[in-house]
Amino acid sequence: MGDGAFTLILLTVGVAAAILFARRWPPKAxxxxxxxxxxxxxxxxAHAERTFRSHRHGLVVRLDRAYRTEGGLQxxxxxxxxxxxxxxxxxxxxxVQRIALEYETGEPVSDDxxxxxxxxxxxxxxARKVRLMDTPDITALRERYDDVVQGRVGGPAPARSPAQCxxxxxxxxxxxxxxxxx
Amino acid sequence: MSDRNDxxxxxxxxxxxGYCERQVYFDATHGKRATPEQQRARHRGLNAHAAFLDExxxxxxxxxxxxxxFIATLALGECxxxxxxxxxxxxxxxxxxxxxxxxxxxxxxxxxLCRWLVPRPRxxxxxxxxxxxxxxxxxxxxxxxxxxxxx
Numbered sequence: 001m002g003d004g005a006f007t008l009i010l011l012t013v014g015v016a017a018a019i020l021f022a023r024r025w026p027p028k029a030x031x032x033x034x035x036x037x038x039x040x041x042x043x044x045x046a047h048a049e050r051t052f053r054s055h056r057h058g059l060v061v062r063l064d065r066a067y068r069t070e071g072g073l074q075x076x077x078x079x080x081x082x083x084x085x086x087x088x089x090x091x092x093x094x095x096v097q098r099i100a101l102e103y104e105t106g107e108p109v110s111d112d113x114x115x116x117x118x119x120x121x122x123x124x125x126x127a128r129k130v131r132l133m134d135t136p137d138i139t140a141l142r143e144r145y146d147d148v149v150q151g152r153v154g155g156p157a158p159a160r161s162p163a164q165c166x167x168x169x170x171x172x173x174x175x176x177x178x179x180x181x182x
Numbered sequence: 183m184s185d186r187n188d189x190x191x192x193x194x195x196x197x198x199x200g201y202c203e204r205q206v207y208f209d210a211t212h213g214k215r216a217t218p219e220q221q222r223a224r225h226r227g228l229n230a231h232a233a234f235l236d237e238x239x240x241x242x243x244x245x246x247x248x249x250x251x252f253i254a255t256l257a258l259g260e261c262x263x264x265x266x267x268x269x270x271x272x273x274x275x276x277x278x279x280x281x282x283x284x285x286x287x288x289x290x291x292x293x294x295l296c297r298w299l300v301p302r303p304r305x306x307x308x309x310x311x312x313x314x315x316x317x318x319x320x321x322x323x324x325x326x327x328x329x330x331x332x333x
Contacts, residue, residue: 048238088200156203169215
């Protein structure tokens with residue numbers, strides 16, 4: 001085998017090794033920021049897994065992450081689900097987090113937040129941007145919550161889809177009382 | 183997290199109103215119930231959150247490592263002034279090419295300057311005085327930019 005062929009083989013092996021190395025050894029920063037939107041990569045984490053309270057609204061939250069960005073603190077909530085879907089539940093939860101965080105720190109929180117959904121089967125993450133609800137809406141919901149809990153609401157709203165009832169532990173009780181969900 | 187016992191309602195508890203109000207009502211009147219599938223989902227969620235928190239710590243540590251204000255930390259320690267300077271760096275300097283060049287130049291020069299300062303307490307005092315003034319200005323600029331004063 002000539003010197004030229006040997007050099008070519010060596011070069012090919014070297015390039016292949018470099019590609020393999022690069023694929024198997026991603027930078028740590030990319031790995032720990034997986035699933036995050038580009039806007040938040042490299043941004044400063046202001047709070048992580050911290051509890052905040054709003055005495056004025058009677059709300060307490062434990063937020064997953066808040067990043068400090070130019071548009072104010074930006075909330076990030078992690079969810080594990082079978083599908084990469086965002087629900088009303090997430091929107092309310094994040095909106096409550098905004099109220100408590102602003103109340104306790106005085107620092108403005110962005111109207112936009114992120115829900116990072118981790119697929120419970122594959123482990124892959126995807127981020128979805130959501131627009132948070134206004135404070136009066138949350139205040140009204142808080143009041144309705146008290147009414148529902150105290151039994152002052154005659155017909156509390158059922159789950160949007162009957163499919164959601166399949167996993168509910170109160171399914172039989174609900175069917176007996178309201179007789180509209182089997 | 184506590185709910186009604188101390189007068190506070192948690193975010194996740196209130197969010198359940200968007201899922202099913204009847205479930206909230208039955209939980210309040212009959213106690214919280216969870217099916218085995220819900221318990222498994224909760225367990226998966228807790229594990230994922232533990233990993234997410236660990237990642238948060240590593241991101242914060244990496245950010246601290248790449249963006250530590252060496253001289254400010256030496257002269258002032260970890261305090262509101264150093265945090266104000268850091269916020270100024272992130273909100274103003276890192277947003278322009280010129281600012282990023284300045285930040286990079288600072289990180290290149292500051293370890294050497296720190297070594298020079300360490301055995302000179304009088305020089306550190308002077309730097310501290312200077313940095314406190316800068317931090318006050320930086321803090322004011324940051325507050326103006328983020329529009330502090332809510333709440």
